Each structure stands twice: as structure tokens, then as C-alpha cells.
Amino acid sequence: MQKPLNGIKIIEIGSTIAAASASKQFTDFGAEVIKIELLNGGEIRRTPPFFQDIPNLETGAFHIALDTGKKSIVIDHLSNSGKEIITRICNDAQLVIIDLPVTESKKILNLLNKESGPSTVAISPHGLEGPYSNRIENEMSIFAWTTRMERHGHDGSEPLRYGPHVATIQIGATAAAVGLSIVWGHEHDGIRRDVDLSSVEALAGNVDTGYVDWVLLGTQRKSGMGRNTDNYPIGNYKCKDGYVMFAATLGPQFARLCEAIGHPELINDSRFNDPIEKSKHFEDFMEYLDPWLSNRTKKEVFKEMQQYRVMVAPVVNMSEVTDDEQAIARNSFVEIEHSQIGKTIIHGPPFKIEDSWEALPPPDFGSSTIEILTKLKYSKEEQIALFKIGAIR
Amino acid sequence: MVRQQFNKSQSLKGIRVLDFAEVWAGPFGASMLGDLGAEVIKIESFPRRSLTRPIIEDARVADGPGPAYERTTSQIQGNRNKRNIALNVKHEEGNIILRKLIENSDILIEGFAAGVIEKLGFGWEKIHNINNKINVISMPAWGVHGPYAGYVALGSGIEASVGHALTRGNNSKDIIHIPGNFITDATAPIQVVLASLISLNKRKITNKGSFIDLSQAEAFAWHLVGPLGEWILNNRETEQLGNSDKYIVPHNIYPTLDNKWIVISAENDEQWQKLCLALDKSEWSSIEHKWSTITGRLKHRNKIDNEIKKICLKQDSEQIISLIQQCGAIASPIVDAPGMFNNLQMHHRNWFKAINLPYLGERLMPGFLWNMQPDSPNYEYRTEQVGEHNEEILQELGYAKKEIVKLYNKSVIGNSYAE
Structure with a gap:
């Protein structure tokens, strides 16, 4: 099967979760991705969880899920010999995605051929230049710069991050989107482009920021999706076997919900059809909603209410997600073969387009080092010398 | 090397996109394609007011003169870098205009609940018959196929349904107090850009357009590598750790x-x-x-x-x-x-953009998700008003001025909503 990105060559440098997430979106659609790995395996191979809780560069969940189908070469990017290999690998690629400390990224970017070399996407916390460019950050501190953490507190209490690494993968996906567009652009107009992707801007510039509300309304709002007893139902509600998430406060949504629970008379009930009155009668409404919910599982609530087009969804954990009938019907999870642990399961494609996506096994650490050096015409003696000084492994 | 400078991004120049989506995820994906240089036309619902312009009791409507639906934050935030035609596609003549737009486009993004676009008479087969080169992205909450097709949700429901909600929080048994969030409204648009580019690359091989079934749930679910890994590799659920990290102190x-x-x-x-x-x-x-x-x-x-x-x-x-x-x-x-x-770095990078918004005057709007050389993204179009480019778009399709007046008179197109 010829895949959409066959013939495109991408180089990933930095061994971070963000860079691996970015190049995954190329490799699974057919691009050749060479992963230039740090000597110690880097964040992508060292981040838990690990298979059976045994730390191992090959068996971490992030490496398994996000390095699918790539080739791995391990190079000391700080040494001159290593830098020379990197430039030779990069110069016939269409795109380089790099995520190293800013000073190191800049050194490598400067070595690439600016006339005929690859387009580049450099991922960093705050961008390559400017007063904060050398600040040290991690996922949570980056997230904290973007308004989301402040808004995401529980009912207005302490700020709270999202699930670990979720924001980082979003940053990587953003790098993939702009990266693939500049590959397309280069092919069509001959202009090579350099993207300077600040992780803070990639998150702050997306649509779910609180900034726009403030600049247009002059006020700030919390998430707005927590439990609310003034306008309801919104947020998580308990049912027979867990919780469901409602977003059914507004006119037509509320009306459909009243119908779904068998109480259409509540639609025109003066306690609930006026915003001020409604805010005084949460407990009254729960006398209708609670019994209905407590007799039904979250899946039953979901399915019955969706027949009335009520915005409600089950709040589930991973065992439930992998067994979910929609996921099974759509093959939302796929099996891959791993060199040490055998068959394992990862998430399937981010979108479905016929005959285009396939997740191949992730590479063992440095498994293509010699093959790639040989292709670049490094002699056996040179390869041994590079190995001896620790520039490769 | 002296590089040519541009006043907007060019990488997707020549790619024509129809944005037939509402609320946030679809429209913002189309805006990002516009940020990258694609020519994006929003087909705005008419005479029914778009869901991206809600006028409701707690809606976010900025103070100012002019119609409230032009001042909603969701509309202003999610619709830059596109032109707007407000079109009654249920009207026979509106239907013809939509056909012509489809004939001339490379990508169509639709964000209705599964099955709705078919009812409008523009299912994939029909669109593909009009233009077999066009790529169509359908992006319902849980996708086009499967038992949950047609189900409706906001981002808060989608993220709960794929396991994110239960990984957030301070190890609290009180799940009632975990607020929903809209991260899927941020992750889906990124995948819209990727799906567009993957389908354009595929078209080079097949010479035909593709249908993309983009489930907003799946477009986000793969971000949950850690929780899935815990379950698959070690048969346990992820602990809610709040802001701490199991392996890093402090x-x-x-x-x-x-x-x-x-x-x-x-x-x-x-x-x-x-x-x-x-x-x-x-x-x-x-x-x-x-x-x-x-x-x-x-x-x-x-x-x-x-x-x-x-x-x-x-x-x-x-x-x-x-x-x-x-x-x-x-x-x-x-x-x-x-x-x-107050972020000095963002000011140093000129991230905030002074944009003159209709009825609201100049505001410092958010900048872009990336900085690029030589052709940085720019606000070529600030958020468009309803039907703002009707004439321009219809003239490009070959309509004479007199015909356009008739289309207004018959309410096939419009440039205002009943408030």
C-alpha cells in the first residue's frame, strides 16, 4: 500500500515527548522518520510507565506509542563528530524537528544548509530568541504560563494541571501540523521555511484559552464546566455505577433533558424556566434527576439521553475505554509487535482516511546507527572510531 | 542570504477550503489552514444563526454597538483568516451556490453531528460526484461510524469519555468536583490541519479526493499515552496526582x-x-x-x-x-x-496583534501557534461578519450584481440575522 507521505524524509532530534509526538504523525502516514537519539535515551525512553514496572529504554509506554515505525540512531550531538553526522543526515531530508535546550538547538540549526537544506521546526518552551528563551521549564510550568492551569482549579480552588504529558503531546501535534504544511509549501513554491515554535504560544494561541474572554469582555471566567448549582445540570453527576458529565443547562438542552427523564412538565415550571428562579431550586430539581440517574448505569444514562440529543457522556477510566463498544467498532486501539514484550496495544489513528495509516513497531535503541552511517558512506574504520570516542552507540 | 519577505504565510497558497462547521473545533481548524496561507471560505448558516454566535443568558458577548451576534467571543476567537458567505443551503438556489463552491475547492470541513450533512443533501457520495478531487473532513464528537454516531457533546463530555477527566484531580474520591475542560476543542483543529494535508498528499497518488472520518474523541485520545500505558502494560489505572509527579520531588x-x-x-x-x-x-x-x-x-x-x-x-x-x-x-x-x-517574552516576539474589530474597535488579539520565517502568519482577515464577503465570493463564481441583489431579496443569502 502506498501511503500519503511515502517519499518524505523527516529527522527528529532531541528525544523529547513533544518531538516524538510530532514525528509520529509523519511516520504512521508513511514518511521515513530517522530519530536521532540522545546518548541516554532522553525523555521519551525514560518516562514511566514501564512494562512490569522495570525501567528499560525499550519498554516505556511513551516510546512504544510515540516512536512507531521510526529508525533510531544514537549520536552525541554535543561533540563535533556527532554534529557532522547530524548535518549529513539532515541535508537530504525535507524536514527537521528539533527539541533540545535552546543553545544546543541553535548550534545544530546553524549547521544546516540554509540554501538547499531541509525546512525546520524548532520546539522550545518560549521560542529561540527573547528574554525568556533560556528559562528552564517542564510541562507543568509551560502549562502554567498559558492561563489554563489557573482556570482549571476545582471549583475555584487551587490551580490544576491537565493529565500528565497531555499538553506536551498537544505541542508536538502542533509542530506536526505546521511542519507538514511547510513540507507541502516547499514542494510547491520552492521556499524552505524555519518554524520557531514556542510551546507557551502553541498552547496559548489555541482556541480554549481564557485570554480572549478577558480582552473582549474585560472579565475572566473559570472553566465554567464544574459543578454549578445556579445553572444546571453541568459537570459530573453520580449515577448507579459512577458518574456522567452533563452540559445541558441551556434552553433546548434543558428541555430535552426534562423529556428524557420523563418530566416534560418541568420545562415550563416557573422554578426552572427563569435563570434567577432556577438558581434557587437546584435541590428541587435533583429530586427529579437523582432517582432517574441512580437507577441507571453511566452507559444507560448516556444512551438513553442521547436519544433525546442531550449533551451527556460517561466519565470512564482506561479499562472501560478499551472495552468501549464505540472503540471496538471503530478499531480505536491497535495491536503492535514489540521486540521485548510481544504484542501490545496503543491508540489508533487520530483520524480515519482509507489505506493511509499504520503503526509499525518502535525501534530498539540505536538499532539503525550502523545502517545509517554506512548509507552515509562512513567507512568501517570511521564507524569504529566514532564508537570508540563515544560519538555514537 | 537575503530572504524574500511576505506579509502573510504562503505555504498553503492555492489550496481552497470550505468551512462548513460551527462552534469551535471545526472553525478553528479552518482558521489555522488560513493562517498557513490557504484560501478559506466560511459557509455561514442562514437564516438560522450559527451556533458559534450564541446569544444566551450567560453567553460571552462583548459590550458595544451593533448586533450582539457580531460580538460573541466564540465567533471572534474561532474564525480569523477566512471570508464569509451566509448561505441558505436549503434553498434551491443556495444549494446551487454550494455546489459551485464545492466544484472549486480542495477541502470541505463539516462539523455537524453525524448524519446531518446527508439530510442537507450533501453527503460524501454527493459531494464526491460534484467534485471527485475534493477532500471532505467530517468531525462529529465520536466520529461518523459506530454505535455512538450522531451522539452530541461539548469538549467536556468528549474528554471524559476517553478517560482524561479521571486522570485529573487531587486523588479525590469526590469526582463531582472535577471540572470539565475543552481540550478537545484545541486538539481537534490541529488534527483538521493534519488531515487536510494528509489528504492532499494522498490525492497526489490517487488523483482523487478522500473522505476523512475525524472523531474528536480519537483525535484527542492518543494524547493519553500514560494512562493507557498503565492499563495495558501494568493492568492498573492512573492515580490522580494533582500537581505532583510520582517520580519527581519537588x-x-x-x-x-x-x-x-x-x-x-x-x-x-x-x-x-x-x-x-x-x-x-x-x-x-x-x-x-x-x-x-x-x-x-x-x-x-x-x-x-x-x-x-x-x-x-x-x-x-x-x-x-x-x-x-x-x-x-x-x-x-x-x-x-x-x-x-504581561508576558515580556510574548511582547518581545510581537505575539499579541492589534486588530480592529467591527463594533469593538482595536483589541490586542492572541497571536499564532507558531512563528515562521520567511512568511510569518498574520491576520489577513480579522473575524468576518455574517455574509461580509457574499458579493465578492458570488462574483468570483460568475454571478452578476443584479443576480446577487435577487439572491438577497429571496433570502438565499443575507448579511444579518433577526436578533
Whole structure:
């Protein structure tokens, strides 16, 4: 099967979760991705969880899920010999995605051929230049710069991050989107482009920021999706076997919900059809909603209410997600073969387009080092010398 | 090398996109394609007002003259860099106009619940018959196929249904207090851009357009690598750890003297040493001290958190953050919107863009998700008003001015809604 990105060559440098997430979106659609790995395996191979809780560069969940189908070469990017290999690998690629400390990224970017070399996407916390460019950050501190953490507190209490690494993968996906567009652009107009992707801007510039509300309304709002007893139902509600998430406060949504629970008379009930009155009668409404919910599982609530087009969804954990009938019907999870642990399961494609996506096994650490050096015409003696000084492994 | 300069991005120049989507995820994906240089036309619902322009009791409508539906934050935020035609596609003549737009486009993005576009008479087969080169992205909450096809949700429901909600929070059994969030409205648009480009690349091979079934649930689910890994590799659910990290101490938020919260973290022994220096507690990182090793720090997590908290409560946030950063460990403010606006780095990079909005005047709107050379993204079009480009678009399709007037008279097109 010829895949959409066959013939495109991408180089990933930095061994971070963000860079691996970015190049995954190329490799699974057919691009050749060479992963230039740090000597110690880097964040992508060292981040838990690990298979059976045994730390191992090959068996971490992030490496398994996000390095699918790539080739791995391990190079000391700080040494001159290593830098020379990197430039030779990069110069016939269409795109380089790099995520190293800013000073190191800049050194490598400067070595690439600016006339005929690859387009580049450099991922960093705050961008390559400017007063904060050398600040040290991690996922949570980056997230904290973007308004989301402040808004995401529980009912207005302490700020709270999202699930670990979720924001980082979003940053990587953003790098993939702009990266693939500049590959397309280069092919069509001959202009090579350099993207300077600040992780803070990639998150702050997306649509779910609180900034726009403030600049247009002059006020700030919390998430707005927590439990609310003034306008309801919104947020998580308990049912027979867990919780469901409602977003059914507004006119037509509320009306459909009243119908779904068998109480259409509540639609025109003066306690609930006026915003001020409604805010005084949460407990009254729960006398209708609670019994209905407590007799039904979250899946039953979901399915019955969706027949009335009520915005409600089950709040589930991973065992439930992998067994979910929609996921099974759509093959939302796929099996891959791993060199040490055998068959394992990862998430399937981010979108479905016929005959285009396939997740191949992730590479063992440095498994293509010699093959790639040989292709670049490094002699056996040179390869041994590079190995001896620790520039490769 | 002297590089040619441009006033907007060119990479997707020549790609024509129809944005037939509402609310956030689809429209913002189309805007991002516009940011990259594609020519995007929004087909705005008419005479029914678009869901991206809600006028409801707690809606976010900015104060100003003119119609309220032109001042809703969701519309202004999610619709830059596109032109707008407000079209009644249920009207026979509107239907013809949509056909013509489809004939001339490379990508169509539709964000209705599964099955709705078929009812409008523009299912995939029909569109493909009109133009077999066009790529169509359908992006319902849980996708086009499967038992949940046609189900409706906001981002908060979608993220709960794929397992994110239960990974957030402070190990609380009280799930009622985990608020929903709209991360899927941010992740789906990114995948819209990728799906567009993948389908354009595929078209080079097949010479035909593709149908893309983009489930907003799946477009986000693959971000949950950690929780899925815990389940598949070790048969257990992810713990809710709040702002802490199972393997890094310190990794938390701390209150400061000026009533703010800040992030502090030291990811390894070296950063710990630097953090101790900044906190004037160098003894904590000397080899004799039980906190100098990662295993020691894991064992004494609560004590360390308490000690750092005590120090933070005696200092202003800016002062302590700057000291820790100067020494070489991690510290950042947890900013709200005005705080983000005070980010010197973003100003240095000219991230905020002064845009003149209809009825609201000049506002410093958010910048772009990436900076690019030589052709940085720009606001070629600020958020468009309903039907703002009707004439321009119809003239390009070959309609004469007189015909356009008739289309207005028959309410096939419009440039205002009944309020």
C-alpha cells in the first residue's frame, strides 16, 4: 500500500515527548522518520510507565506509542563528530524537528544548509530568541504560563494541571501540523521555511484559552464546566455505577433533558424556566434527576439521553475505554509487535482516511546507527572510531 | 542570504477550503489552514444563526454597538483568516451556490453531528460526484461510524469519555468536583490541519479526493499515552496526582506572600542543588543530607513540600521565581489572562496583534501557534461578519450584481440575522 507521505524524509532530534509526538504523525502516514537519539535515551525512553514496572529504554509506554515505525540512531550531538553526522543526515531530508535546550538547538540549526537544506521546526518552551528563551521549564510550568492551569482549579480552588504529558503531546501535534504544511509549501513554491515554535504560544494561541474572554469582555471566567448549582445540570453527576458529565443547562438542552427523564412538565415550571428562579431550586430539581440517574448505569444514562440529543457522556477510566463498544467498532486501539514484550496495544489513528495509516513497531535503541552511517558512506574504520570516542552507540 | 519577505504565510497558497462547521473545533481548524496561507471560505448558516454566535443568558458577548451576534467571543476567537458567505443551503438556489463552491475547492470541513450533512443533501457520495478531487473532513464528537454516531457533546463530555477527566484531580474520591475542560476543542483543529494535508498528499497518488472520518474523541485520545500505558502494560489505572509527579520531588504549586500560586520543580539532583541555592538552603543538597538524593526526596515528599511552602509564603512570587530561574531550577507564575498579557517574552516576539474589530474597535488579539520565517502568519482577515464577503465570493463564481441583489431579496443569502 502506498501511503500519503511515502517519499518524505523527516529527522527528529532531541528525544523529547513533544518531538516524538510530532514525528509520529509523519511516520504512521508513511514518511521515513530517522530519530536521532540522545546518548541516554532522553525523555521519551525514560518516562514511566514501564512494562512490569522495570525501567528499560525499550519498554516505556511513551516510546512504544510515540516512536512507531521510526529508525533510531544514537549520536552525541554535543561533540563535533556527532554534529557532522547530524548535518549529513539532515541535508537530504525535507524536514527537521528539533527539541533540545535552546543553545544546543541553535548550534545544530546553524549547521544546516540554509540554501538547499531541509525546512525546520524548532520546539522550545518560549521560542529561540527573547528574554525568556533560556528559562528552564517542564510541562507543568509551560502549562502554567498559558492561563489554563489557573482556570482549571476545582471549583475555584487551587490551580490544576491537565493529565500528565497531555499538553506536551498537544505541542508536538502542533509542530506536526505546521511542519507538514511547510513540507507541502516547499514542494510547491520552492521556499524552505524555519518554524520557531514556542510551546507557551502553541498552547496559548489555541482556541480554549481564557485570554480572549478577558480582552473582549474585560472579565475572566473559570472553566465554567464544574459543578454549578445556579445553572444546571453541568459537570459530573453520580449515577448507579459512577458518574456522567452533563452540559445541558441551556434552553433546548434543558428541555430535552426534562423529556428524557420523563418530566416534560418541568420545562415550563416557573422554578426552572427563569435563570434567577432556577438558581434557587437546584435541590428541587435533583429530586427529579437523582432517582432517574441512580437507577441507571453511566452507559444507560448516556444512551438513553442521547436519544433525546442531550449533551451527556460517561466519565470512564482506561479499562472501560478499551472495552468501549464505540472503540471496538471503530478499531480505536491497535495491536503492535514489540521486540521485548510481544504484542501490545496503543491508540489508533487520530483520524480515519482509507489505506493511509499504520503503526509499525518502535525501534530498539540505536538499532539503525550502523545502517545509517554506512548509507552515509562512513567507512568501517570511521564507524569504529566514532564508537570508540563515544560519538555514537 | 537575503530572504524574500511576505506579509502573510504562503505555504498553503492555492489550496481552497470550505468551512462548513460551527462552534469551535471545526472553525478553528479552518482558521489555522488560513493562517498557513490557504484560501478559506466560511459557509455561514442562514437564516438560522450559527451556533458559534450564541446569544444566551450567560453567553460571552462583548459590550458595544451593533448586533450582539457580531460580538460573541466564540465567533471572534474561532474564525480569523477566512471570508464569509451566509448561505441558505436549503434553498434551491443556495444549494446551487454550494455546489459551485464545492466544484472549486480542495477541502470541505463539516462539523455537524453525524448524519446531518446527508439530510442537507450533501453527503460524501454527493459531494464526491460534484467534485471527485475534493477532500471532505467530517468531525462529529465520536466520529461518523459506530454505535455512538450522531451522539452530541461539548469538549467536556468528549474528554471524559476517553478517560482524561479521571486522570485529573487531587486523588479525590469526590469526582463531582472535577471540572470539565475543552481540550478537545484545541486538539481537534490541529488534527483538521493534519488531515487536510494528509489528504492532499494522498490525492497526489490517487488523483482523487478522500473522505476523512475525524472523531474528536480519537483525535484527542492518543494524547493519553500514560494512562493507557498503565492499563495495558501494568493492568492498573492512573492515580490522580494533582500537581505532583510520582517520580519527581519537588513538583508542585506553592502559595506566595502576594497571594499567588507558583510552580516550582527540580527534575534531577543538579536542579535540586540549584533550587536549594535559590532558597538559601544549600545544606539540603549536600551529600550528607537525606534530601540530596532522588530516593531521599521521594521518601520525604510532604516535608519538602511544606518547607518550600514556608519559604514561598515569605516572599513575593516574582522575586522567588526570578531567583530560582537565575540559579537554574524550574519556577513559573501560574498566570491568569492579564498575567499572560504581561508576558515580556510574548511582547518581545510581537505575539499579541492589534486588530480592529467591527463594533469593538482595536483589541490586542492572541497571536499564532507558531512563528515562521520567511512568511510569518498574520491576520489577513480579522473575524468576518455574517455574509461580509457574499458579493465578492458570488462574483468570483460568475454571478452578476443584479443576480446577487435577487439572491438577497429571496433570502438565499443575507448579511444579518433577526436578533
